[in-house]
Ligand SMILES: Nc1nc2c(c(=O)[nH]1)N[C@H]1C(S)=C(S)[C@@H](COP(=O)(O)OP(=O)(O)OC[C@H]3O[C@@H](n4cnc5c(=O)[nH]c(N)nc54)[C@H](O)[C@@H]3O)O[C@H]1N2
């Protein structure tokens with residue numbers, strides 16, 4: 001929110017240019033370079049023996065769950081070598097690193113010095129190795145005992161005027177066991193302030209699917225990909241973010257499926273794939289994946305989906321009974337007449353214009369869909385992070401309902417989750433708006449009255465901290481400062497807290513932009529062996545398709561001073577609640593006891609301890625799979641929503657903030673985005689040639705990016721223009737460098753998700769700073 005000509009480097013935003021190099025944009029993902037690159041990375045960070053041990057157990061039955069993404073493992077055959085991808089291997093390398101940050105590291109490096117480093121430099125420092133405390137006014141973190149840290153946090157929490165002045169964030173790597181205990185502790189303490197990374201991620205999917213279909217999760221299983229006829233992928237870049245999905249697409253394709261990709265960018269993984277786990281892949285033989293690529297305008301999806309449906313209705317008139325599934329519509333859905341009337345009022349040309357696609361392109365999609373009934377639609381952040389995200393996702397559902405493509409094999413909804421246990425965290429009750437059913441169960445089983453008042457989500461909690469209403473910020477994982485919108489404002493909000501606490505594996509910017517006092521609690525990661533009181537423990541996670549399975553780390557922790565997340569919650573709960581709590585927290589230091597209580601509290605976990613020990617785990621119930629819709633009317637709902645666009649000025653461009661190939665969210669592994677041909681620089685803005693021309697910009701020019709929203713100007717300085725095949729009017733930059741431009745009040749309707757893919761900017765030539 002700065003409008004100064006000379007920006008001073010700030011702790012929350014100190015990054016500098018690193019020197020762009022360009023290569024060719026790739027049209028095929030993975031293959032040999034990916035395997036080599038992942039091996040090198042793991043062995044380099046962890047050493048040969050440690051690294052290979054880690055990779056060997058990654059996603060094996062009985063091994064540990066990959067910390068990188070939530071894509072499921074095959075139920076039956078898993079690769080003989082290992083079931084991982086380049087980015088999974090990198091995530092392991094990050095965790096398995098042999099470098100550690102002990103008290104001496106923090107004695108040598110002040111907070112201010114560390115904050116001046118780039119995210120890439122901070123991330124490569126190593127694993128946090130002991131609890132650290134930053135006293136009020138101190139320049140350096142100092143060691144603190146675990147007991148001392150718990151006492152300090154407990155005291156601060158107990159001195160607050162109300163439990164609602166404390167905020168408890170969760171990122172999505174937290175296991176089911178830790179998440180369940182965490183929400184239990186937070187509710188026993190007295191608040192529902194449980195914002196989580198979902199609020200910035202798939203919240204829009206959860207809201208849309210719950211309202212339309214009665215469950216906030218997707219309906220397909222991995223097996224559905226092998227027998228489907230058409231997969232449509234909107235707003236997702238699987239080659240980078242869910243590489244193992246490409247194997248499923250490849251199998252589906254071998255069985256005859258067609259693939260439609262809807263994306264402003266021709267992402268490498270969508271175009272072609274060479275599977276590094278097969279001999280053909282290792283030899284570099286590629287499969288073309290996408291049959292139809294539709295270079296849509298940012299947020300053109302709703303218009304596109306409406307156009308497709310309108311054409312399908314017209315085709316149905318021409319071939320009655322052959323295009324839409326009237327039986328399914330009559331039996332299982334509500335609202336079709338209103339929906340049909342609404343569609344008929346739409347102007348086909350206006351829809352094309354709003355989508356940025358030609359009628360011919362849309363007709364090609366219709367031709368692929370017309371006579372098919374086994375259709376899967378996948379989506380990720382390219383649909384969820386826009387103002388109208390919930391309605392767009394409901395439009396995805398409309399299309400599937402029209403075709404009768406829910407509740408049958410080879411068909412259904414597939415919101416592809418991000419963090420490896422983000423779905424499980426929600427199942428465990430990490431949510432600021434708990435259902436009455438959950439609260440009732442908690443009361444019955446744990447003999448306290450949980451608070452019913454809704455808590456803050458991510459955006460609300462930033463505003464509360466900024467307004468002085470949120471005073472203690474506690475994070476179970478994640479990197480709140482960098483992941484959230486409006487970086488400058490969020491930094492101010494965190495600095496106003498009396499105490500900020502981070503349970504973390506690695507150093508990140510949220511340790512360096514902090515409250516009056518700050519604490520770092522270093523925890524075990526997925527790959528670490530977890531021994532509590534002499535006994536080896538394991539945890540469990542739920543993947544993107546509702547499979548719950550065990551995860552057991554194998555590597556010796558790099559420090560004796562690490563605790564697991566469940567143990568941290570138990571000990572913090574004891575210190576904070578003391579005699580107030582009737583819950584036996586000590587008992588939970590054996591994780592079977594946690595699972596017993598999950599079974600008593602959360603539906604779908606019958607015989608949890610037994611079933612989680614079965615190789616491959618178990619599926620949670622999902623009514624949609626059987627064609628059951630648990631909405632108030634027991635029907636699936638067609639949704640009617642008007643097309644919505646944001647008002648833009650002539651020289652405005654739409655910006656989406658996306659991930660490069662070398663990052664996991666705010667963790668920057670490296671400075672390359674190999675598939676997009678961008679090397680050694682993250683401060684880039686991808687632009688269409690015509691938009692560059694209009695602004696007299698050349699490839700390589702230095703520009704500032706400016707957002708105006710509700711009378712406030714936000715500026716991100718010094719970005720390099722990269723000419724790229726992106727539709728006119730659209731630009732792309734990397735997250736989190738441009739989060740400073742995402743206004744806190746620019747959120748999706750109903751889900752309150754920051755509109756990270758729909759930020760209006762002006763691109764201005766950078767003027768050299770006055771010195
Ligand atoms: N290696 C790696 N893996 C990851 C992550 C990571 O950072 N690194 N992050 C994890 C997490 S938490 C998540 S949520 C997922 C994220 O996975 P993705 O959603 O694939 O991640 P993004 O890079 O945000 O990509 C969004 C894609 O949507 C497209 N897009 C943007 N706007 C629009 C639009 O309006 N319409 C359409 N049709 N497309 C659009 C972009 O061009 C881009 O291809 O990945 C998970 N896996």
Ligand SMILES: Nc1nc2c(c(=O)[nH]1)N[C@H]1C(S)=C(S)[C@@H](COP(=O)(O)OP(=O)(O)OC[C@H]3O[C@@H](n4cnc5c(=O)[nH]c(N)nc54)[C@H](O)[C@@H]3O)O[C@H]1N2
Nearest residue numbers: 171201477478479483503504505506508657665666735756
């Ligand atoms: N502009 C923009 N902003 C976005 C997005 C976007 O597309 N554009 N995407 C959004 C999305 S989809 C998401 S999910 C959020 C991500 O938001 P977060 O989940 O908050 O961020 P991460 O970068 O995944 O968090 C990384 C940190 O987690 C810690 N960590 C890693 N593993 C563990 C573990 O096992 N336990 C614990 N306790 N800590 C661990 C490490 O210390 C690491 O530094 O960002 C959101 N922000």
Ligand SMILES: [Mo]
Nearest residue numbers: 201202418419
């Ligand atoms: Mo995410």
